[in-house]
Amino acid sequence: MKTSTPWSRRIATIGSVLLGLFVAPTAFATEAFELTPSDGPKMVSAEGLDTNKVKSLWLPDGTVLAIYGFAQDVGQSVVDVQSHELRLPFDIVVSFSLDQGLTWSAPMNISNSAALSSSLGITEQTGAPVLDESGYPDLAADPRAVAWPGDCDKPNAFNTGNNVLVTWGSKYCPSGEQRFVVYPELNGVTVPYS
Numbered sequence: 001m002k003t004s005t006p007w008s009r010r011i012a013t014i015g016s017v018l019l020g021l022f023v024a025p026t027a028f029a030t031e032a033f034e035l036t037p038s039d040g041p042k043m044v045s046a047e048g049l050d051t052n053k054v055k056s057l058w059l060p061d062g063t064v065l066a067i068y069g070f071a072q073d074v075g076q077s078v079v080d081v082q083s084h085e086l087r088l089p090f091d092i093v094v095s096f097s098l099d100q101g102l103t104w105s106a107p108m109n110i111s112n113s114a115a116l117s118s119s120l121g122i123t124e125q126t127g128a129p130v131l132d133e134s135g136y137p138d139l140a141a142d143p144r145a146v147a148w149p150g151d152c153d154k155p156n157a158f159n160t161g162n163n164v165l166v167t168w169g170s171k172y173c174p175s176g177e178q179r180f181v182v183y184p185e186l187n188g189v190t191v192p193y194s
Helices: 007-022
Strands: 051-058 064-071 078-080 085-087 090-097 117-121 146-149 152-160 163-170 180-183 189-192
Touching: 051 152, 064 152, 064 163, 078 189, 090 152, 090 163, 117 180, 117 189
Parallel strands: none
Antiparallel strands: 051 064, 064 090, 078 085, 117 146, 152 163, 180 189
């Protein structure tokens, strides 16, 4: 029996597709993967504290995908510039449901970059970074600078049939010089660009 998708889900899916078409995120997955039925939690995240920005897709075969940031304990925290708090970095993961969201698979990590670093940053709110002789922040000379985890953010996803494209922004950008932003309102917190 075929069920119709509620209008709110259709609108959310259309919004995700349009956003994915007009935004140029910095990383994407190119590997195909197989979905294997498995039991899982009744919710994507029981607490909701370790997930970020869940996107959902309904595939024609009835599979529901949840794509979201999932906190990773990699031994280094990042600063969430919106909440002004330290938190664990996120990797982008996919969970799926074969029973319209009653149960979910274990999350499958598709970004695998939270444990990687391509830039320095400053998490301490203790003043502006050390400057070089030209007046530009010199993170390599600043004793507070740490290797910034490859924190991922804002997954975008759309599908054509059962083919799914997922994109996201990541602080792990190993190809070239990666710049950063200094937040004076956070007393010198310095965050690499995605």
